[in-house]
Amino acid sequence: MFKLFPMLTSGCKMVALLGRPRKPLLKDHATTGTIFGYRKGRVSLAIQEDPHCMPLFVLELPMHSSVFHKEMASDIVRIALESETKTHKKKLTEEFVWAVYCNGRKVGYSIRRKQMSEDELHVMQTLRGVSMGAGVLPCPSDQKEYAGDGELTYIRARFERVVGSKDSEALYMINPDGAAGPELSIFFVRAH
Numbered sequence: 251m252f253k254l255f256p257m258l259t260s261g262c263k264m265v266a267l268l269g270r271p272r273k274p275l276l277k278d279h280a281t282t283g284t285i286f287g288y289r290k291g292r293v294s295l296a297i298q299e300d301p302h303c304m305p306l307f308v309l310e311l312p313m314h315s316s317v318f319h320k321e322m323a324s325d326i327v328r329i330a331l332e333s334e335t336k337t338h339k340k341k342l343t344e345e346f347v348w349a350v351y352c353n354g355r356k357v358g359y360s361i362r363r364k365q366m367s368e369d370e371l372h373v374m375q376t377l378r379g380v381s382m383g384a385g386v387l388p389c390p391s392d393q394k395e396y397a398g399d400g401e402l403t404y405i406r407a408r409f410e411r412v413v414g415s416k417d418s419e420a421l422y423m424i425n426p427d428g429a430a431g432p433e434l435s436i437f438f439v440r441a442h
Contacts, residue, residue, distance in 0.1 A: 280409060281410075282407075284377060285311075287315045293314070296373075330352075333440045373404060381408060
């Protein structure tokens, strides 16, 4: 029987195989991004270093979920967040006021929040073990009165983070190997 498994013929190799430390499933250091919202409401963007940690950046975008889903159907979505702050004392993602552009069109302004809402906490807790995917989440049990806003949809993906300078960063969505899908990029820019 051991001739069938030449790798296990010696006890040393077998101990070496059994004693290996567990490696993480996702080896890269990609950033996790989640875009979510009620179908009849606005979408929110949450950026996390790790899907198990609290978000570093939460922003309600000035666009409705239905508009965002139509943009995603076009296969290429570019969201640009531009801060018009003249001071450079903060990190770029710590800025509060953002002009929001989607595929080159200005859609309005957003303010980064320090505290997450109950819905945002619900989404982050529900998706804690999810690294990437899209779908519909059930409404929180204590907030059934918001069920009239429609289903709570989400898109969660891993992003490659590229820092151009202290005034520009970009997040490029990483599609699973061999999978064709929409291309989503998020740009953070501080105007001079």
